[in-house]
Amino acid sequence: xxxxxxxxxxxxxxxxxxxxxxxxxxxxxxxxxxxxxxxxxxxxxxxxxxxxxxxxxxxxxxxxxxxxxxxxxxxxxxxxxxxxxxxxxxxxxxxxxxxxxxxxxxxxxxxxxxxxxxxxxxxxxxxxxxxxxxxxxxxxxxxxxxxxxxxxxxxxxxxxxxxxxxxxxxxxxxxxxxxxxxxxxxxxxxxxxxxxxxxxxxxxxxxxxxxxxxxxxxxxxxxxxxxxxxxxxxxxxxxxx
Numbered sequence: 683x684x685x686x687x688x689x690x691x692x693x694x695x696x697x698x699x700x701x702x703x704x705x706x707x708x709x710x711x712x713x714x715x716x717x718x719x720x721x722x723x724x725x726x727x728x729x730x731x732x733x734x735x736x737x738x739x740x741x742x743x744x745x746x747x748x749x750x751x752x753x754x755x756x757x758x759x760x761x762x763x764x765x766x767x768x769x770x771x772x773x774x775x776x777x778x779x780x781x782x783x784x785x786x787x788x789x790x791x792x793x794x795x796x797x798x799x800x801x802x803x804x805x806x807x808x809x810x811x812x813x814x815x816x817x818x819x820x821x822x823x824x825x826x827x828x829x830x831x832x833x834x835x836x837x838x839x840x841x842x843x844x845x846x847x848x849x850x851x852x853x854x855x856x857x858x859x860x861x862x863x864x865x866x867x868x869x870x871x872x873x874x875x876x877x878x879x880x881x882x883x884x885x886x887x888x889x890x891x892x893x894x895x896x897x898x899x900x901x902x903x904x905x906x907x908x909x910x911x912x913x914x915x916x917x918x919x920x921x922x923x
Contacts, residue, residue: 683873684715684834686730687863688800689856690812690824692849694884694891695802696856698864699730700834702875716879717742719749719761722889725805727760727769728881732834733797733817734784741780741797745773766811770801770821778819798833802883810885838870839863853882858906861896865907878903 686699699715713735720726729745731738748758756762763769777799784795801821802812812824814831824831829849832840842863847856857880867874882892896903 683871684732685832685836685839685864685867685871685874686715686732686800686834687830687832687836687839687843687860688728688730688802688812688824689843689847689851689860690802690810690829690831690849691847691851691853691856692885693853693856694882694887695728695810695812696853696860697728697730697800697802697881697883698860699879700864700868700874701877701879702873703735712875712877713739714879716881718881718890718893720889721761723806724888725761725803726883726887726889727766727801727803728883728890729773730800730833731797732799734781734795737777737781737784737795737797737817738799740784741773741777741799744776744780764805765808766801766803766805766813769803769805770811770813770815770823773799773801774815774819774821777815777817781817800831800833804883804886804888806888810883835867835871835874838867842866853884857882861903861906862910865903865910 684700689696701712703711703713715731717729748754749761756764760769760772781795796817799815804810813821815821826849830843830847846859876898878896880894884891
C-alpha cells in the first residue's frame with residue numbers, strides 16, 4: 683500500500699509520498715511514487731501514484747514516452763497540453779486505458795488492477811491546480827474549501843490536515859503538516875514505509891523549489907516525530923474531564 687498527500691496553498695504546493703510496496707509480509711520493496719516533470723519557466727508537473735505497481739509504472743512510462751515523441755502535441759504530451767485541466771484529462775485517460783488493459787489480463791488469474799494518482803502543477807499564465815485522478819480516469823480538484831488531497835492509506839494522517847491546513851497556511855507549516863501526517867500513518871500502518879519523497883513548488887515559480895528524499899535515519903524527521911509525540915502526551919495530560 684502507500685500514502686501520498688498534496689497541499690494546495692496560496693504560497694505554493696507541498697507534496698509527500700512514501701516508497702513502500704508490498705505483496706505480502708515477506709515481499710516488501712521500495713519503489714518511487716513521486717514523479718516530477720518540468721520545463722523551467724514554462725511548466726512544472728508532479729505526479730504521485732498509489733495502487734497496482736504494474737498499472738502505475740506502465741502509465742508513467744507511457745506518459746514519459748509521449749513526451750519524447752517527435753510528433754507529440756497538446757493532446758498526447760503533458761508537457762505540451764495547453765492547461766493543467768488538459769494535463770489531468772490526458773493523465774486520466776492514460777490511467778484508465780492502462781488499468782483496463784492490465785485488468786483484462788489479470789482477470790484470468792483472479793487479480794485486480796486499480797491505481798489512483800495525484801497530479802499537481804502550474805503552467806505559465808495559469809493557476810496552480812491539483813487533481814486526484816481515479817482508476818476510471820475521472821477526477822476531482824483541490825479547492826479553497828478542501829486544499830489538500832490524499833491517496834492510499836489516508837485515514838491516519840487526515841485529522842491533523844483537517845485541523846491545521848487552510849489556503850493561507852505558509853509553505854514551511856505545510857511541510858511540517860505533511861511530515862506529521864505521514865508520521866501518524868507510519869506509526870499506524872506497516873504497509874506504509876520509509877524513505878519519503880518531498881517536493882515543494884512555489885507559486886509562479888514554474889519549477890521545483892525543493893526536492894528531497896527523507897531516509898529512515900533522517901535526524902530532522904525523527905526530531906519532529908518525537909516532538910509531536912511529546913506535544914500530544916502533554917496536551918492529553920492537561921485536558922480535564
